[in-house]
Amino acid sequence: MPTSPVLSLTRLPMFRLALLYSVLFAFSTLVLFAFIYWQTAVVETQRVDGQLMHDAQFLGHLKPAELKDTIDNRLMPDFRRVAHAGLFAADGARIAGNLPDLPAELAFDGMVHRAEVPAAHLTIRAVGLPLPDGTRLVIGRNVESLDNLQTVVIHALELGLVPAVLLALAAGGLASQRTRKQLQKVHETAERIMKGDLRERLPTLGGGDDLDRLAASVNHMLDEIARLMDDMKSVGDNIAHDLRTPLTRVRARLERARDSASTQAEWHEMVDRAIAGLDQALRLITALLRIGEIEGGRRRAAFEPVALHQIAAEIAELYEPIAEEKDVAFSLSLAEVPLIAGDRDLLSELISNLVDNALKFTPAGGSVVLSLEVEHSGVLRLAVADTGPGIPPELHDAVFQRFFRSDASRSIEGYGLGLSLVDAIAKLHGFTLEIGNNDPGCVFILRCGE
């Protein structure tokens, strides 16, 4: 008996899924933020650079005197001290502007570069322009706001991403915990069922999730198994009952033989009758075993091409004298049909059972017709029609059950197993079996190839 495994949280599929989703979510958020940051920074830098180039070109064309004034005028309204400018003499001394000295390592090539202004603790975008009079012009713009953007993005990431991931993990954990509890219950229930309590059912939470649906399926299966077990039990009861009847009779006969037989002949007669009773019990057991064997389906391996009309003709030949004895008109209408895959012995047993049954229930003067034809689209139709008492429609399913015998048939010898055998053989071959009304009597119709 396997012991119930203790389920660990991290081994649950749901938790693993939550973990995977968290990682994916974090990664995609990072990518998104990186993209936003990169886009903003680049576009803003390009805008600033463009303006600086434009300004530099404008200023570069001014006369030296105008240049000094313009620089001062331009810087005047800039309270935020975003714009920077400086006009430096050839020796580096400042002539105008708000830059204290020449930015270190700034190339004077008229292009925008990143530049450090150590004296003012500044990092700026700047363009350096050598002027024709030997002075040097530097204009720049503070881009600290762009640097701030990076900080903002990282903050946003911290604020958004970390709680989101934690939340996802927590939700995954919770859901897993719920699943874990349910699975644990399933395990416990399954164990009780294995111990033999077939009335147990798996718990469902009613959420309609996959696990619930699975549990519902398993429960449905358990219902079916319980039903089959009940069936088997009732079949078992029937077997016990049907065996007890002949065995009781045998016992009585033997007892009578022991007590009252006075001559050898009498004694023989009684023992013979006892043996006949035992034979009946044995036939019953054999028939049951055969049904079990056929229902087990192992015989399908022995299928080979068989000619149904030939088998039917052979069975008819076997039963003709029986019909004559009973004064029942037995007629045949057998068309030559294509070969089908089947077990010859079983099919002859099937037809023989149907014919046997029909002859048994048809009174003297009645008729039995065995016919075989090709129906629409190649379906073979074998029918055995009689003029017996017929079978009421509400009993059409019941007659195929083991041991079923209608009240009308109780007086006629039989074991109630013939038709279940027929049913088992038809099912093994994938044939359909149908009972129709022959008015009067009934007709058993076997269709193959549907």
Added chain:
Amino acid sequence: MTTDSHVPVRLLVIEDDQETADEIVSEFAEAGYEVKHAADGPQGLALAGGGTFDLIIMDRMLPGLDGLAILGALRQAQISTPVILMSALGDVDERVRGLKAGGDDYLTKPFVMAELGARIEALLRRPALSRETVLRVGSLEMDLIERTVRRGSREIELLPREFKLLDYLMRRPGQVLTRAMLLENVWNYRFIAETNLVDVHVGKLRKKIDAPGEAPMIQSVRGSGFMLVANG
């Protein structure tokens, strides 16, 4: 029961169930056979391998060595002693497998001793393959080519199904033929019929063969089956 009354027929019974074995041994010892018993596969094969038996009756399932394995070993060694397999496995596939492995007959347990006895006799007196075109038993004569039957001077009209049955009987005169044997061999039908099929067939044939006033040739054998005897 034997063809030569001075030399008893030697039977070998390989059966692990002591009770069944005892029953078979005493039944056939009483009937005048010389019966040896082996209780398991290896012992059975050792005895059968001598090739001194006229017939072997063997259970399909045996401890040590399976019935089919023994059969295979015997046939491999060119020992063609007839073998009747007995088995609780009624499965037709099992039967086919037993016969394919070289078995001559297959009997499903439980069976009555008369059935086994009839089958033993049938195997011991297996009709030789003859080129005869006329079968004769007493005054009964069957022409296989003309497909006519006469008893003495009386012509007998038979239906094809009756002809087939009589053909089988005439090749085995004086031999008990059980209902199961007739169903199997005449109609190739291997199941227990609920109706008394065989009795009706034999009855119909008997009416034609044994006319009123004539000595009965088709006789019923109590508890076993039927026999064709050369009466008159």
